[in-house]
Amino acid sequence: YVPFNVTDKHYSSSLSDIVLNPLQQTGVDLWWLDWQQGEKGWMNNIPYTNPTFWLNHLFFTDPYYQDRRPIILHRWGGLGNHRYQVGFSGDVIPSWDTLSFQPRFTATAANVGYGYWSHDLGGHTEEPDPELYVRWVQWGTFSPMFRTHCTKNANNDRRLWTFPWIYQNNLARFTRLRQALMPYLYTAARYTYDSGLSIVLPLYYYYPEHNEAYSYSNQYYFGQNTFVSPITQPVNITTGLVHNWPIWFPSDYQWVNFFTSDLSSTSTMKSFTIDEMPVYAQVGSIIPLLPEPKSNRERIGRAQQIPQSLLLYTLIGGSSKGSGYVYDDDGSTIAYQDSSHLASAITRFYYTVSVNTLQFTIFPASGSFSTFPTSRTYEIQLRGIFPATNVLINNVNISFEPFNELINSQNSITNSYTYDGSTLSIIIYIRQAVSTLESVEIEVELSESITNLLLVRTPISFISLLNRCQSAKARLDYEWGIRTVYVDDYPLLLDAAATGLRITHRPSTAKRELKAFYNKRIPGACNELATKIDNIDPNIRNILLAQLQCNLFTKKKLNEIWNLKKSSRN
Numbered sequence: 001y002v003p004f005n006v007t008d009k010h011y012s013s014s015l016s017d018i019v020l021n022p023l024q025q026t027g028v029d030l031w032w033l034d035w036q037q038g039e040k041g042w043m044n045n046i047p048y049t050n051p052t053f054w055l056n057h058l059f060f061t062d063p064y065y066q067d068r069r070p071i072i073l074h075r076w077g078g079l080g081n082h083r084y085q086v087g088f089s090g091d092v093i094p095s096w097d098t099l100s101f102q103p104r105f106t107a108t109a110a111n112v113g114y115g116y117w118s119h120d121l122g123g124h125t126e127e128p129d130p131e132l133y134v135r136w137v138q139w140g141t142f143s144p145m146f147r148t149h150c151t152k153n154a155n156n157d158r159r160l161w162t163f164p165w166i167y168q169n170n171l172a173r174f175t176r177l178r179q180a181l182m183p184y185l186y187t188a189a190r191y192t193y194d195s196g197l198s199i200v201l202p203l204y205y206y207y208p209e210h211n212e213a214y215s216y217s218n219q220y221y222f223g224q225n226t227f228v229s230p231i232t233q234p235v236n237i238t239t240g241l242v243h244n245w246p247i248w249f250p251s252d253y254q255w256v257n258f259f260t261s262d263l264s265s266t267s268t269m270k271s272f273t274i275d276e277m278p279v280y281a282q283v284g285s286i287i288p289l290l291p292e293p294k295s296n297r298e299r300i301g302r303a304q305q306i307p308q309s310l311l312l313y314t315l316i317g318g319s320s321k322g323s324g325y326v327y328d329d330d331g332s333t334i335a336y337q338d339s340s341h342l343a344s345a346i347t348r349f350y351y352t353v354s355v356n357t358l359q360f361t362i363f364p365a366s367g368s369f370s371t372f373p374t375s376r377t378y379e380i381q382l383r384g385i386f387p388a389t390n391v392l393i394n395n396v397n398i399s400f401e402p403f404n405e406l407i408n409s410q411n412s413i414t415n416s417y418t419y420d421g422s423t424l425s426i427i428i429y430i431r432q433a434v435s436t437l438e439s440v441e442i443e444v445e446l447s448e449s450i451t452n453l454l455l456v457r458t459p460i461s462f463i464s465l466l467n468r469c470q471s472a473k474a475r476l477d478y479e480w481g482i483r484t485v486y487v488d489d490y491p492l493l494l495d496a497a498a499t500g501l502r503i504t505h506r507p508s509t510a511k512r513e514l515k516a517f518y519n520k521r522i523p524g525a526c527n528e529l530a531t532k533i534d535n536i537d538p539n540i541r542n543i544l545l546a547q548l549q550c551n552l553f554t555k556k557k558l559n560e561i562w563n564l565k566k567s568s569r570n
Contacts, residue, residue: 006058007046021064031059033074033085053077056084067333073118082114086145094123099136100218100232106143107202107220115198118145127156130167131234131274134174138277139230141174141181142222144199170275182303183288183310187327188223190344193336199223203248212248212267219248225285225324226258229278238539239546244269247278255280256317260464261384261424263317263456273468273547284322286349287313291379294411306331309377312349314360316384318456320353330371343369347436353450358382360428362440375433378440382426384455384463386448387507391417391428393442401429403504421503421510423463424455447508454514459552462499462514465522469497472529472544479536489533492524518553526550 006012020031033055052075059072060083074085089105092098106117121140122128128136137160140146148158160171188199197205201221203213219229229247236243248267249255255264258279272278281287291311293299306328314322325348329336335343345367351360360380365372391398393415401416417428426444434440454462473493479485487494499517503510529536529544 006055007049012058016062016064020062024064029071031072033059033072050078053081056081060084067335069332069334076114079112082112086116086118087114088147088149089117089119091124091151092120093125094128094132094136096132096233098123099132099139099230103139103143103200103220103228103230103232104217107198107200107217110198110201110205113196113198115192115200116144118147119143120149121146122148122150122158124150125156126151126153129234130163133158133163134167134170134274135231137171137174139232141178142226142228142230142277142279146175146178167274174277176299179299179302180289180292180311182290183307183326184223184225187288187325190327190329190336191224203227203250207250210250216246216248222279225287226279226281227255228280231272231277235274238542239271240543241271241273241546243271245272245278247280249280254283254317254319256283256285256315256384257461257464258315260461260467261315261317261455262461262464271549273471275467275471276464281315283315283317284319284351285315286322286324286351287315288324288326288349289313304331306371306373307376308373309379311379311381312362314351314380314382316382316450318384318451320450321351323348323350325349328365328369328372330369335369341367343367345369345372345436353446356446356449358444358446358450360442360444362434362442364439365436368437373436375435377433378428378430380428380430380442381423382428382444384424384461385426385450386424386446386452386455386510387419388417388426388444389447390445391426391442393428393430394440395443398428403427419504419507419510420500421505421507421513422466422500424503424510448511452511454511454518458518460549462517465517465548466497466500468547469493469499469522469525472525472548473497475540475544476533476536479540483535483537485533485535490525490528492521492528496521496525522548522550523553526553 002011006015056072056074056077059074060070062070072085073088076087077084089102102119106119109115109117119140121136122133123136137148140148150156150158160168160175163171185199191197192199199222203216203219203221204210206221207213216229218232219227222228229245231242231245233242235241246267246269247264249264251265253265256262257264258281259276263283264280270278289311290302290307291309293302310326312324316322325346327344327346329344345365347365348363349361350363351358362378398415398417401418403418403420413431415430415432417426419426428442428444430440473490476485476490476493496517499513499521503513526545526548529541529548530550533541
């Protein structure tokens with residue numbers, strides 16, 4: 001028996017050299033220092049010391065690492081300890097109150113310089129309610145560290161596929177999104193290193209003179225471009241919505257929903273389904289993401305790789321200009337600490353719109369390092385915009401590729417563009433790798449103005465309402481084997497749910513389809529739900545009517561909100 005005493009230099013060196021370092025040489029990258037730290041034992045005789053702080057210091061400064069980046073997972077050791085560990089917040093009990101506490105707790109840790117809290121997503125001690133787990137994973141996706149964990153118990157599981165199927169797609173979608181966010185997160189981490197400002201920040205860091213920046217304490221900045229307000233309460237069982245969720249939109253920017261392209265500029269109360277989450281970016285933001293891999297096998301280990309391909313997720317939101325950038329370094333050594341940036345690279349992106357021409361520029365990378373890609377491929381998504389009539393890359397025309405044909409062309413090496421009607425997105429594929437040391441100019445000729453009222457002044461965004469229509473259709477389809485409900489009972493809802501597909505197959509019809517969607521199909525679908533389907537469960541009827549926000553789709557309301565006569569001229 002050798003007593004544990006890391007205040008003894010000989011003991012600490014022996015522990016490192018004889019026990020830990022050989023394990024590190026076999027591939028161990030991270031130590032999770034768990035259990036307790038010995039507050040009543042080996043440090044009692046040393047005044048003004050903290051065992052957690054000392055353990056973090058010893059493990060993080062282990063000479064074994066040499067020029068490689070150390071990393072440990074451990075408890076918070078007090079002021080000054082922010083420089084060492086990724087923290088874990090302990091064995092929390094799953095509850096809505098616990099979830100509600102974590103975003104505020106994590107953001108305000110920035111006040112003591114600590115930006116890397118991690119949490120047991122879903123709680124630790126027992127199985128969470130499935131809806132609670134979905135909301136926890138959503139919050140985890142937009143938190144500093146994403147980590148599920150729980151106590152060892154056969155009845156306590158965090159594997160996504162063990163939860164009811166109606167929640168699995170949501171859990172998988174946000175888990176995959178977390179991986180896709182890696183370039184944005186890594187860029188934000190560099191900004192944190194340079195500025196000392198955490199990835200997750202309270203609003204008052206940017207708006208200290210606004211009372212709302214303090215009172216909306218559940219809302220926080222996530223990187224420099226987005227803010228998040230995680231849902232931390234269950235949906236209303238009579239509507240399937242979280243009603244009147246308060247969101248503060250700082251008035252110096254127009255804000256666009258990350259998922260649905262919904263536009264907002266003033267404080268408001270919004271409603272959200274279990275599939276939706278309040279994440280907003282400044283209009284014109286270009287957010288660097290990882291593109292969808294060609295196979296699930298390629299998902300493994302992506303976070304450790306320097307991206308050879310990027311998805312530039314561009315949230316137009318009616319803005320005539322926008323920008324973004326991505327940071328890269330070797331990902332493993334401490335060369336990033338060179339203040340001259342000789343061991344890192346920054347690539348900037350910018351777009352402008354003049355009349356109906358959009359000019360998108362990928363600038364040459366500033367800086368480089370030995371493993372930085374000499375060339376890259378790109379996927380550029382221009383979200384919330386009508387179709388293009390022509391696209392040029394470096395003054396060379398590229399062909400239009402029907403979206404449905406892309407399924408069979410994953411290995412294509414030809415540059416092309418397409419249109420996704422379900423997200424109103426022009427998607428440009430630069431499959432022929434371009435030099436990272438040269439600029440790339442993309443010119444897009446648009447069929448309609450980016451400020452067309454059908455894009456910027458609808459009662460609820462097309463993407464959001466389309467998704468809700470598809471969910472409503474799926475719920476009614478499920479009723480076939482329970483009650484006598486047939487597709488003949490809701491033809492306009494079926495038409496509404498298929499609007500995105502029709503636009504995808506015939507992009508030139510987008511404007512006409514959107515007018516019919518808002519003026520005819522949604523009001524008609526609401527009427528079907530309210531009066532035409534006799535055998536529907538009244539509870540389901542009320543949920544679907546609430547989720548489609550049918551109260552907004554009367555002629556009077558539509559005229560008040562976006563002036564149909566003026567819209568038809570646009």
